[in-house]
Amino acid sequence: QQQVKQSPQSLIVQKGGISIINCAYENTAFDYFPWYQQFPGKGPALLIAIRPDVSEKKEGRFTISFNKSAKQFSLHIMDSQPGDSATYFCAVTNYGGSQGNLIFGKGTKLSVKP
């Protein structure tokens, strides 16, 4: 059973547009939801993370929206830029639990066209 489902698999957005990537999870015990960004030839790096006590978290042009009842969370990239072209992974885990429980989604490859 897939613990976290990420969509779409790939996304093409025009410069200045909004990129939206969605993730859904099954286990309500998860209480920490990070997003990682991976540029070609590099390892992933933490971009932004949210806990379920808030419905939204914003850092610059990047926003996570969280819907606890629907067990879904989304990454929104406002004013998308070519430099945002990367693969994005959502993940689920337990805030105070073992790092070994971290589960990644399958990733979304974002291309921002100039």
Added chain:
Amino acid sequence: EAQVTQNPRYLITVTGKKLTVTCSQNMNHEYMSWYRQDPGLGLRQIYYSMNVEVTDKGDVPEGYKVSRKEKRNFPLILESPSPNQTSLYFCASSLSDRGNSPLHFGNGTRLTVT
């Protein structure tokens, strides 16, 4: 510079020839882990270590071995590589083994087994 260093970056080998991929971190991190990244499958955890001499299986441990004799090093060993182990491998570390501790990834090792 704080970093996770993997070697080699690229490796081509033949079925059955034992190999080791090295991983070293200079951040005094407690937690280290290995992931493989395959198209359409995302990042899957192979093994992880919460501290020296403590290792545990991830989601896809078959065909792999690890050891954690020193805090900074966490080598990945393939005793008898097979073609289905052709993949992009990432080592990661974090300050603690708690779920809210950001993972720091190396730049990857692309392994081809013929």
